[in-house]
Amino acid sequence: MNVEYKENKAYLRDIKNFDTEHIFDNGQAFRFTKTKNGYEGVAFGRYLRVTEEENAVVLYPCTQKDFEEIWYNYLDLARDYANLFSHCDDIGLQKGCEYAKGLRLLNQQPFEALISFIVSANNNIKRIRGIIEKMCVMFGEEFTFEGKIYHKFPTPTALSKGSGLQLVECGAGYRADYITDTAKKIAEGFSLEELKTVGYEEAKKRLTTLKGVGPKVADCVLLFSLGYSDAFPCDVWIKRVMEDLYGFTGKDMQLYSFAKEKFGIHSGIAQQYLFHWYRTNQVRKEK
DNA sequence: GCCCAGGATCACC
DNA sequence: GGTGATCCTGGG
Numbered sequence: 416m417n418v419e420y421k422e423n424k425a426y427l428r429d430i431k432n433f434d435t436e437h438i439f440d441n442g443q444a445f446r447f448t449k450t451k452n453g454y455e456g457v458a459f460g461r462y463l464r465v466t467e468e469e470n471a472v473v474l475y476p477c478t479q480k481d482f483e484e485i486w487y488n489y490l491d492l493a494r495d496y497a498n499l500f501s502h503c504d505d506i507g508l509q510k511g512c513e514y515a516k517g518l519r520l521l522n523q524q525p526f527e528a529l530i531s532f533i534v535s536a537n538n539n540i541k542r543i544r545g546i547i548e549k550m551c552v553m554f555g556e557e558f559t560f561e562g563k564i565y566h567k568f569p570t571p572t573a574l575s576k577g578s579g580l581q582l583v584e585c586g587a588g589y590r591a592d593y594i595t596d597t598a599k600k601i602a603e604g605f606s607l608e609e610l611k612t613v614g615y616e617e618a619k620k621r622l623t624t625l626k627g628v629g630p631k632v633a634d635c636v637l638l639f640s641l642g643y644s645d646a647f648p649c650d651v652w653i654k655r656v657m658e659d660l661y662g663f664t665g666k667d668m669q670l671y672s673f674a675k676e677k678f679g680i681h682s683g684i685a686q687q688y689l690f691h692w693y694r695t696n697q698v699r700k701e702k
Numbered sequence: 703g704c705c706c707a708g709g710a711t712c713a714c715c
Numbered sequence: 716g717g718t719g720a721t722c723c724t725g726g727g
Contacts, residue, residue: 536709542725588723593710629710651708 425477432496433472434517435465441691443639444521445531445544459485459524460567462560491520499681507660508678511688518687521639525607527568528640533593533627549585574598593627600625611641630667638683646683647674653686656693
């Protein structure tokens with residue numbers, strides 16, 4: 416890949432394994448929407464548009480500084496996706512990789528991921544998007560880009576000051592109290608950044624002390640914002656995959672080690688390919 | 703009007 | 716330590 420900067424845009428050339436639909440519409444992030452040939456949304460408190468054009472992926476607005484300081488890491492561009500699973504001959508995973516080619520992890524801001532996946536509990540993607548957007552409008556800082564109004568994701572302090580009632584108005588339902596409670600803990604000094612360095616087990620243990628954060632939500636936060644590519648979120652779909660493909664019917668706890676053994680240290684990324692392929696194609700055996 | 707999908711929690715063994 | 720009822724709401 417090489418990068419060219421022109422008119423506040425970054426042109427990523429010779430980039431392989433980059434598909435905007437598989438990246439922004441797979442349920443890992445909730446604030447991007449489809450445009451003519453890509454996606455646009457708000458991340459890291461800024462507007463970003465990512466389009467697929469002839470011979471290049473284009474980021475806008477994007478200076479060299481923006482690219483190097485924010486988007487390079489956000490879009491996980493350091494990772495060599497072409498060779499991630501070349502060692503693994505598992506048929507299911509091969510199929511998943513083939514179907515969802517170009518899917519990449521997004522390295523999101525930890526607090527945004529945390530709140531987003533608390534909202535995701537017992538919920539569907541469409542509703543999750545709606546709730547988060549209303550939350551951003553109500554509690555997030557407003558900014559303007561090219562004449563349009565956008566909202567940053569709320570800070571922990573702003574969210575912690577929200578009343579349960581306001582969050583219910585956003586559509587959060589019974590999760591409202593989880594959100595204010597957890598936002599308060601973060602605002603009071605619970606460090607999410609620190610979790611990047613304490614190891615998977617310890618980080619997960621600490622995350623699940625927060626209200627509304629169980630094993631699945633914790634794994635999502637670890638995978639999508641804290642750099643743990645071996646975190647393996649066990650939701651209903653991946654359990655269906657694991658049962659149908661490998662006859663696995665054990666407990667979620669055992670599924671984690673089963674997956675690590677089967678797919679290697681990047682089992683969480685394997686999970687994304689399997690999940691995306693299985694879910695969108697409904698390749699489910701009749702039970 | 704009813705039922706379903708989707709995870710965390712809490713009360714209870 | 717494991718199980719099952721319950722939470723909310725858009726959509727079929």
